[in-house]
Structure formats: C-alpha cells, structure tokens
Amino acid sequence: MDRSIKIAPSILASDFANFGAEIRAIEAEGCDWVHVDVMDGHFVPNITFGPDTCKAIRPHIKTVMDVHLMIAPTDQYLKAFADSGADYLTIHVEAGPHLHRSLQYIRDLGCKAGVALNPATSASSIEYVMDLVDLVCVMTVNPGFGGQKFIHSQIKKVKEIRKMIGDRDIHIEIDGGITPETGPLMAAAGANILVAGSAVFKGGSVENTAPYGENIRAIRDASEAVR
Ligand code: DX5
Ligand code: ZN
Secondary structure (H helix, E strand, O other): OOOEEEEEEHHHHOOOOHHHHHHHHHHHHOOEEEEEEEEEEOOOOOOOHHHHHHHHHHHHHHEEEEEEOOOOOOOOHHHHHHHHHEEEEEEEEOOOOOHHHHHHHHHHOOOOEEEEOOOOOOOHHHHHHHOOOOOOEEOOOOOOOOOOOOOOOOOHHHHHHHHHHOOOEEEEEEEEOOOOOOHHHHHHHHOOOEOOOOHHOOOOOOOOHHHHHHHHHHHHHHHHOOO
C-alpha cells in the first residue's frame, strides 16, 4: 500500500465562517486529505458541528474527507455521517462498549473505518479489531482542542501499532501537536498520515494562502527526510 507521508490539515484551525474557501485553499496549496473534527461537548469538552455541516462542506473537498468523531455514543449517528459523504469515519476506542460492532457498521455503511486512541489508551486495546480497520489514529494530545502540546510518550505506542499492523493495509494517523519538529518523530516510528491544525493554518488566510503551502511542505519535507 501507499505509505508515503500524507498531510491532513484539520479545519478546526480554519475560519469557521469560511470552510468552503479554506478547504479549496489548503487543497490548492498541496494537502493530501482534509481532516474534519466533530466534537459533542460530552465525549470531549468542546463542541464543533455535526453531519449537516459535513454534508455542506463535502462538495468543496476534492481529496479525501477524513472525519474524526469525538462523540459518544457513536452508533446512532454513523449513518448520518456516512451519508454526509465521509470517506473515512474514525471513532474512539473509549467512546462505547461495542467497538467491534461499531467498526463493522462503518464498513457496512460503505466508509473506510478508523479507530482512534486517546493518549492514556494502550495499543493492546485494538488487538482484536485489527482486521476491521483501515486506519488507526494515535492521539498525541487529549482530544477537544487545537493548539495543544505534543505528548512524546506516544512514540512508543506508534511503534507498537506499526508492529501489530504487519503487512495489513492500515494507515497510521497522528493527531495533535504536529509540526515540522514532531512530524518526523512520528514518521520515523511508522506513521504515514499527519494531521495538523495550527501548524498548517498559522500565518495564512483565504486571501493569503501561500503560508498554508509553505507550512504543509515544511511538515512533509521534514517527515519524509527521516524515512
Ligand atoms: C484535537 C483534534 C485535532 C486538532 C489538531 O482534538 O482532533 O485534529 O485539530 O490541532 P493541532 O494540530 O493544532 O494540535
Ligand atoms: Zn482530529
């Protein structure tokens, strides 16, 4: 499978009044995926938006719509998010008692299935669902907010998950605190999808998109260099 480094800007760090233009800008500036953070104010202490917003932004995304659900419970909302046009639907290990069933359901709905692990959650928590996932998301901050500090202890977890994956077609995605300094640590440990919010959108705007491109290239170049 293609394990080249892919940069997935999180629109959590973009202008919420201008999602369409922000998405077109980051894609024009060379991002690979668009990361969409859904928060419910219950599983995490922040609220963003739901499936209707995902559906509204879908036509603006030409690459891959990577929806990160920080919600609990998940199951009764999965169909609405699948219908919104998500390519990847990622749920948290910690979000409910029936992870195996929920992941099967995501695939039944026609989406790629992702599973996310909070910083305190062990790699072993996903041992028995490895054949049900297309993506494992290792959180390198506690989910809920952008702009937090990268948690270095997660490097060991990424190495463990890389071993567990073996030759399965599963992406390892890293989410939280990714910069040109931390991206390479994760690329070296085995990750290939790097989510970045603040580090991509800093210094730019829809009127001045060049910094988005520079930021994306800085993370990609530094991370590819350690491969
Ligand atoms: C955190 C979100 C992340 C966040 C990353 O709960 O899941 O996707 O936007 O933001 P940065 O890159 O600023 O840490
Ligand atoms: Zn996220």
